[in-house]
Amino acid sequence: MTDQKSASTTLDEVVDSSTSSNFIRNKIAHDIKENKHGGRVHTRFPPEPNGYLHIGHAKSICLNFGIAAENSGLCNLRFDDTNPEKESQEYVDAIKDNISWLGFQWNGDVRYSSNYFEQLYTFAVQLIESGKAYVCDLSANEAREYRGSLTEPGRNSPHRDRSIEDNRDLFERMRAGEFADGACSLRAKIDMAAPNITLRDPVLYRIRHIEHHQTGSKWCIYPTYDYTHCLSDAIEGITHSLCTLEFEDHRPLYDWILHSVDIASIAAASDLAGTESDYVLPEQTEFAKLKLNYTIVGKRQLKEMVETNLVEGWDDPRLPTLAGMRRRGFTANAIRNFCESVGVARSDSVVDLGMLEHAIRDDLDKNSPRAMCVLNPVTVVLTNLADEHLENLSMANHPKNEEMGRRTVPLTKRVVIDRSDFEAVPPQGFKRLTVGGEVRLRGAYVIKCDEVIKDAAGAITELHCSVDLDTLGKKPQGRKVKGVIHWVSEAKGVPLSVRLYDRLFNVENPQSKDIEDFRECLNEDSLIELSSCIAEPSIVEEGASPRYQFEREGYYCLDEKASSESGLVFNRTITLRDSW
RNA sequence: UGGGGUGUCGCCAAGUGGUAAGGCACAAGGUUUUGAUCCUUGCAUGCGUUGGUUCGAAUCCAGCCACCCCAGCCA
Numbered sequence: 001m002t003d004q005k006s007a008s009t010t011l012d013e014v015v016d017s018s019t020s021s022n023f024i025r026n027k028i029a030h031d032i033k034e035n036k037h038g039g040r041v042h043t044r045f046p047p048e049p050n051g052y053l054h055i056g057h058a059k060s061i062c063l064n065f066g067i068a069a070e071n072s073g074l075c076n077l078r079f080d081d082t083n084p085e086k087e088s089q090e091y092v093d094a095i096k097d098n099i100s101w102l103g104f105q106w107n108g109d110v111r112y113s114s115n116y117f118e119q120l121y122t123f124a125v126q127l128i129e130s131g132k133a134y135v136c137d138l139s140a141n142e143a144r145e146y147r148g149s150l151t152e153p154g155r156n157s158p159h160r161d162r163s164i165e166d167n168r169d170l171f172e173r174m175r176a177g178e179f180a181d182g183a184c185s186l187r188a189k190i191d192m193a194a195p196n197i198t199l200r201d202p203v204l205y206r207i208r209h210i211e212h213h214q215t216g217s218k219w220c221i222y223p224t225y226d227y228t229h230c231l232s233d234a235i236e237g238i239t240h241s242l243c244t245l246e247f248e249d250h251r252p253l254y255d256w257i258l259h260s261v262d263i264a265s266i267a268a269a270s271d272l273a274g275t276e277s278d279y280v281l282p283e284q285t286e287f288a289k290l291k292l293n294y295t296i297v298g299k300r301q302l303k304e305m306v307e308t309n310l311v312e313g314w315d316d317p318r319l320p321t322l323a324g325m326r327r328r329g330f331t332a333n334a335i336r337n338f339c340e341s342v343g344v345a346r347s348d349s350v351v352d353l354g355m356l357e358h359a360i361r362d363d364l365d366k367n368s369p370r371a372m373c374v375l376n377p378v379t380v381v382l383t384n385l386a387d388e389h390l391e392n393l394s395m396a397n398h399p400k401n402e403e404m405g406r407r408t409v410p411l412t413k414r415v416v417i418d419r420s421d422f423e424a425v426p427p428q429g430f431k432r433l434t435v436g437g438e439v440r441l442r443g444a445y446v447i448k449c450d451e452v453i454k455d456a457a458g459a460i461t462e463l464h465c466s467v468d469l470d471t472l473g474k475k476p477q478g479r480k481v482k483g484v485i486h487w488v489s490e491a492k493g494v495p496l497s498v499r500l501y502d503r504l505f506n507v508e509n510p511q512s513k514d515i516e517d518f519r520e521c522l523n524e525d526s527l528i529e530l531s532s533c534i535a536e537p538s539i540v541e542e543g544a545s546p547r548y549q550f551e552r553e554g555y556y557c558l559d560e561k562a563s564s565e566s567g568l569v570f571n572r573t574i575t576l577r578d579s580w
Numbered sequence: 581u582g583g584g585g586u587g588u589c590g591c592c593a594a595g596u597g598g599u600a601a602g603g604c605a606c607a608a609g610g611u612u613u614u615g616a617u618c619c620u621u622g623c624a625u626g627c628g629u630u631g632g633u634u635c636g637a638a639u640c641c642a643g644c645c646a647c648c649c650c651a652g653c654c655a
Contacts, residue, residue: 020594020602048655083654140653149651151582185653195583197651206653225655249584249650286585288648293591299655341603343593345586348648352591355604365617372614399617431615440613475613484613551614580615 019070022344024063024285028071028240037239038277041073044238045099045106046080046113046229049091049213051299052314052321053098055335055356059290062339064242065104076236077106081114082228084212092213094314098322103332113223113232114214119269120223120231121175123261124186124204128167132260133204134160135170137184146192147200153193154200160189174207177220181207188227190256198249199256202226230254231261233282237272241284245346248286258282290342291350293508295320301511301518310522311504315561317571318504318526328501329547329557329573334363353503360574364547364555369397369404372442372486373535373550373570375498377416379462379490382447384469385413390492393472395443407538411444414490416534421485422463424452431483433463438476439483442551446471446481486551493534496568498556500528533570540568552576 019025032039043064047057068075077099081087096110127133136159138146148154162170171186173179186205194200204227209220230253233241241254258266258281267279291297296305297320305311305319314321317328325335338359342351382389391411398404421432421439433439438448451464468476475481504526510518539548547557554575562569 022594026596046655050655080655086654136653138653143653144651147651149582152651153582154651182653187653197583200651203653208653222653224653229655245585246649247655251584288586341592343603345593347586347593349586349592352604355592358604361616370614399612399614429615442613444613446613471613473613481613483615486614549614549616552616553614554616576614576616578615 019340020343023346024067024240024242024287024344025070027285028067031239032071037280040237040239040277041068041071042075042107042237042239043068043073043242044076044078044111044233044236046078046232046243047095048080048083048086049088049095050083050086051091051303052094052323054297054299054302054322055292055295055320055325056290056297058102058322058335059339059342059344060242060244061099061102061104062336063287063344065106066340067240067242073239074107075104076108076111076238078111078113078232078236079214080225080229080232081112081212081214082222082225084210084222085208087213089213094323098326101326101332102322102335111232111236112214113228114212116228116232116235117215117219117223119235120228122269123231123265124171124223124227125168126261126265127188127204128171128186129164130260131164131189133186133188134162134167135174135184136160136187136201140182143185143203147197148192150197156192157187157201160201171205174205174221175219177209179207181209183207186221188253188257188260190253196249196252198226198253202253226250226253227257230257230282230284231266234258234266235270237270238282239280241282243284243286244289245286245348247284251284251286254284286346287344288346288348290339291348292320292353292356293350294353294503294505294510296505296510296518298511310519317499317559318501327557327559327561328571329364329555330360331363331367334360337363350509357574361555361577364549364573366401368547368549368555369407369545370395370399370551371407371536371539371548372409372488373496373498373533373539373548373553373556374416374418374486374488374493375530375533375553376419377488377490377532377534378419378422378460380415380417380447380487381462381464382413382415382467383450383464384466387413389413393443409443409536409538410489410492411441412489412491415441415487416490416493417441417463417485417487419460422449422460424460432485433465433483438468438479438481439485440471440481441487442484444472444487445469446476486553488534488536490534492537494537494540494568496533496535496539496570497529497531498533498570498572499559499562500530500572502526502528547573549576 045064065075136157146155185203187201190199192200205221208222315323315327338356392408394406395409426434440446446468447465449465453462455461505521506523507521550556555573556570557573559569559571
């Protein structure tokens, strides 16, 4: 088991210090003060391996691991794998990978609810023996009818009063595989008239003759979430079981199950067995899910987009999956900061995408080296330079951080600039190149456009400019040059493709009730590939960074998956803020 | 119309009886060889609403309104 101190040290480096209070932090501080769990804080992140993790999970991960770290506690990773029908090892692996990438280390070995199946079975027998559970032969449809409705109470199952002996026998036979899927189930005997529907004799075990990714064919009965989750928490000695708001109605059931099983046997089966501390049951606390406008964070919809090829896969850079965001160029640090800035509360809220964008710009601005890359090149001929002119200019990799060093950028007679940096008829306030106007080539000289060369169709092919050779590293004499533009040597630059991403949806809430199918509001231009870009050579030289700020354009990240020997591909993570 | 929740600036969000933090966004200035960054300033006599209690209420009480979740052998 990881020792508490090292876990907290790791997280300290990772958790932003500018934290603000929230109801969970307050509750835990209070519990510690009251010595509720002997002062222990032990959380868990319990994903079901039925899909990839997304930004919403990141909030939960940061919360659970963060709150443990802040309190010198522990956080387990436990796969809530009670429904083999929807789960797979692929998801298990991807989830572990994503959590590590986010910068968190779980306590000890990865846990699986399925690790506890045998123990859970024993507890179920105990419930049967104390008359708190029974085997019910009602089909799923019949059970629904018996359950009643939101406004009407349910009716007792005709099998509710079977003898303990019969129940025990039937349950054993369920396990032994004597019954077909759905033929019967084990139910808790609580109250069919409870206003909280969760308490109307919830199913504890169902029959599924199906292979499980962890337990193979050992079991044909699988415990349900409600039965498994609370007991798994208890077994692991979890103190604070944090989950989302929709589980609020389940809290009475969480408590009912824990209090219906003999606490001494839970304690004996728990990780805390043999520990001096008195065993205290875990407590569930709910918080609001993260929602983001212009994006969908719903496993079902994400899965649908992946499976119907609306996107390229779970790691499509337009997706809010951690895999996608990572490929897009998001940093773990930015995601963690974002989750902290969003806060934790109980009100349903929708966070503005702008907050996420701010988090990534903030991180990338500080940590990305700069480079120049021209997206839509047009040739500029520097007429007063010699044909073979080659000048190695030294440029800072970061305007504010000298420690990031310098690089050499070659200047030749022919360079390229972005087409949008020249306007024959400039609008008011245009600060770039115009006919007869001057502009500085970033890190180099001030140039003046003397002539525009066009082809037969009238399209600009070249701009002929003259260089003011007295402006390298100094302001020009007697005038101000308003603009600075980026450029790349035509001969020395490296060709690359760039993928420009935009939001996947063009409406704030793609899941709104007045939208029948979220596909209606897909943004057609969410991916634009530019294939004739040209960047300064430093981006492929020894010691090149995987991420750059392409000056005046945005933050870009090498896409290793898409790049090949025949071509480099960079993903635009996010544009620069643009007040123009 | 049963039960459980939530309502504080355009968006998050602190605040738990002593007179409305912070962030994002936005706006206006300043610096700048990135229309970036950075800096400065502005941005709720107001806390869903109506009453009540109190010297004093976003905080306590009552009613009302709006929105979210629950009728899987999903989690």
